[in-house]
Amino acid sequence: MTTYLAQEMPFPDTLPEGFAALTNEPVFDPVKHLQLEAPAEVYSLADLGYSDTEIAACPTSFGATSVFRILSDEGAAALLEVAHLLEAFTTSNARIARNVRGGAYRSKFLRDLCLHPEVTKFMSGICGIPLLPHTIPHQLGHLNYNPETVGENVDKWHVDTLRIDYVMFVTDPKSVEGGEFQYYRGTKDEFLARKKAGEPLDESKVVSPDMPGPGYAILQQGNMVVHRAKGLQAAGERITMVNGYVPRDVRFPDFSRFDQLSLVDPTHVVGAEYLRHRQWMMRERLAAEIAGFTFHTDTDAMADNLSDMADDMSDVAAQLRAAGQAEIEHFGDG
Incomplete structure (x- = not known):
């Protein structure tokens, strides 16, 4: 039986042009900086209202968690120091006024945290499938800063x-x-339907998790859970970090939304990252099929498999050619 569990892809060993490494940051120490504590509750996509058909198209039925801890007090303080060093590199887009993407290139602390195998194993256990750190580096350690x-x-x-x-x-x-x-405890179609109809949100479904302090988080199937970050009501500092993962099983279709990434990430980086990510998926799928070789006579299945691979390649090419032609998608502030 063919096993489609991919091997982790190494982080690029060179920095993109314009990305200089920080020289005065703390050193990540998992013994001192991690404090992984399981969430008390895990909600499924069914709990959010998704149908069996919608869930079957996802790599896991997992939806979101209650609040849980990732970093110790010392780890949170070190990450805050790194976030302050990276703040000089904030950019903005139609959704977010101040953010830093690509920080994993500049900060070894951030990179080591985002790629740490103990954290990846912990997140895999929560969502019920084996994960790997996202193979697009700009999806690692994304930092959001409050608007001015x-x-x-x-x-x-x-x-x-x-x-x-x-x-x-x-x-x-x-x-x-x-x-x-x-986050909205409902489906994205329900949310969008209310917005299009001019109807107010069902406030009973708007969840504001009580975060006890820095280093606490929620895990979510982010493309299925509608969420936002509210503004500050008085002057202050608010910084969050988002770290992404991919399913280790490469049979699941890619969900990188390159049309959106190409609008917010540097043009000299984003296409190369995306191509490398999709090439990795195809390579790992081919490697799994070669390793799982058996003699059989179903030439139609062989041809279908090759056609699927060709479709993947064509999709990547089409995505790259269409870079920058979309608009940034969101559901607004209300």
């Missing part, structure tokens, strides 16, 4: 450009007024 305008939302209602990710507070959420992370 008080009251402006950090991020609009949206779903993510990846399947599995955690959202972790870097700053102490108890030290500011506002700035809540929220």
